[in-house]
Structure formats: C-alpha cells, structure tokens
Amino acid sequence: xxxxxxxSGYDQLSVTGxxxxxxxxxxxxxxxxxPTGTTFTxxxxxxxxxxxxxxxxxxxxxxVVLSGQSFTISYVGGTGNDVVLGAAxxxxxxxxxxxxxxxxxxxxxxxxxxxxxxxxxDNATSIVVVDTLAPTVQFKMGSVTNTLPPGVSVxxxxxxxxxxxxxxxxxxxxxxxxxxxxxCVNRVRWTFQNPVSPTAPNNTATxxxxxxxx
Numbered sequence: 133x134x135x136x137x138x139x140s141g142y143d144q145l146s147v148t149g150x151x152x153x154x155x156x157x158x159x160x161x162x163x164x165x166x167p168t169g170t171t172f173t174x175x176x177x178x179x180x181x182x183x184x185x186x187x188x189x190x191x192x193x194x195x196v197v198l199s200g201q202s203f204t205i206s207y208v209g210g211t212g213n214d215v216v217l218g219a220a221x222x223x224x225x226x227x228x229x230x231x232x233x234x235x236x237x238x239x240x241x242x243x244x245x246x247x248x249x250x251x252x253x254d255n256a257t258s259i260v261v262v263d264t265l266a267p268t269v270q271f272k273m274g275s276v277t278n279t280l281p282p283g284v285s286v287x288x289x290x291x292x293x294x295x296x297x298x299x300x301x302x303x304x305x306x307x308x309x310x311x312x313x314x315x316c317v318n319r320v321r322w323t324f325q326n327p328v329s330p331t332a333p334n335n336t337a338t339x340x341x342x343x344x345x346x
Contacts, residue, residue: 133198134163136170146176153207153215154185162199168221168254172203175215183207183215195220195253202254222330223252224259240345241272248328250335255327262295262321265343270309271317273302275342281334284326291319313344 135141166172177183186207190196196203202220209216229245236242246263250256265271276288289298292307298321307315322339329335 133160133166133172136166136172138173138176142172142174144173144176146178148178150181150184151175151177151215152184153187156185156187158187158190158196158205160198162201165201166219168219170219171209172217173210173214174217176210177213177215180213182213193253204253220254221252222250222254222256222328224256225249225251226261236345238345241342242269242345243340243342246339248337248339250328250330252330255329257324257327259324259328260321261339262319263339263341265318265320267318268346269343270313270315270346271302271320272342272344273304273312273314275340276320277340278322279338281328281337284324284328284337286322286324286337286339289321289323290317291321292316293318295319295321315346 133142138144175183186192187205190205192205192207194205196205196217203217204220206216206218207213209218225248227247229247231243231245232240244263246261248259248261271290278286280286290300290302291298292300300316302314302317304311304314309315320341324337328337
C-alpha cells in the first residue's frame with residue numbers, strides 16, 4: 133500500500149455476491165506510514181450480505197502487522213459488510229489520586245499517584261508525564277517510585293522554574309524546607325524510554341511521589 137486512495141494508493145477488491153474468506157491468508161507490504169486512524173477498505177462488498185469467515189488467524193478486531201506497521205481488521209467496516217484495515221492507535225487514559233484524601237493538617241505527607249493505561253490497539257510511544265506541585269506543599273526527597281511494565285523504563289527530571297528547564301537537582305532543605313524536603317521543586321517529569329503495550333496487564337504504569345503540606 134502506497135497511499136490512502138483505493139485503486140491508486142492500494143488494491144481494493146470489489147465483490148458482487150458472497151465473500152467467503154474462510155482459511156484465506158492476508159499479506160501485504162507498506163510503502164508509506166499512514167497517519168493514525170487511517171482506514172483502508174480492502175474488500176468492498178456489495179449489497180447487505182455479510183462476509184463469511186475470516187482471514188486465517190485474524191478474527192474481528194485482530195491486529196495485522198504489515199511491514200512492521202500495525203493495523204486492526206474489521207469484517208463489518210465501511211457500509212457494514214466490508215473488510216477494512218485501520219491504522220492502529222494507542223488510547224491513553226490517565227488518573228490522579230492523592231492519599232490521604234480530604235483536608236489534612238500541615239506536616240502531613242501526601243502520596244500523589246498517576247496511573248496511565250493504554251487501552252488502544254497499538255503501542256503508546258513518546259509518553260511524557262508532568263506533575264505540578266502546589267505552592268502549599270514541599271517535595272519529599274527520594275519519594276518518587278514507579279511501577280512499570282516489563283521492559284519499560286523512565287527518566288525522572290525536576291524543575292524549580294515551572295518547567296522552563298529540567299536540570300534542577302533536589303536538595304534536602306532547599307528553599308528553607310525542613311531536612312528531607314525541598315521547597316524549590318515545583319514540577320516532576322517522567323519521560324518514558326520505551327513503548328507501553330496495549331495488552332493487559334502490561335498496558336499500565338503507575339507513578340508516585342510524596343509531598344508534605346507546609
């Protein structure tokens with residue numbers, strides 16, 4: 133496939149009558165990288181009759197890899213009875229929690245947790261997460277912990293100027309904080325070094341830090 137237009141960019145089979153794919157093999161090569169979400173109707177089935185069977189090993193919604201690029205396959209695409217390949221895409225959801233919840237007195241350590249889940253159909257790449265600390269808290273030294281999928285690592289960086297630069301190194305007592313804390317830190321950034329899979333349970337990463345109420 134060399135483009136997104138049927139006929140000129142890729143081959144499309146237009147069928148009058150019944151389509152039976154049972155046991156057939158699907159193969160192909162990619163000559164370009166389609167944008168995420170691009171679809172290719174590879175079989176244009178006339179009328180309302182459904183596709184019979186599936187390509188070998190490729191049930192509805194399965195992932196097809198062509199020339200190293202991932203696609204999802206549907207046998208009910210297009211007008212409802214066409215075979216369509218869609219460029220696979222990640223779908224990240226992010227949730228934030230803090231514990232303890234509610235109102236707490238000064239001196240309380242708060243644990244902030246960010247959970248990222250890839251619910252899409254392809255690996256999520258180039259993930260960067262930034263957490264902003266309120267001016268009413270102070271970062272606890274050495275409190276960043278991460279629970280990551282196998283083969284995934286992150287680089288953690290800190291900012292003391294609202295994210296303009298990321299070269300700050302936390303120091304105990306910085307900006308008049310008590311020992312073990314740093315009031316200068318106001319941003320924490322996690323840069324993922326590897327893709328996050330869409331396949332559970334390896335599709336979730338958890339990032340944590342602790343900050344104390346001033």
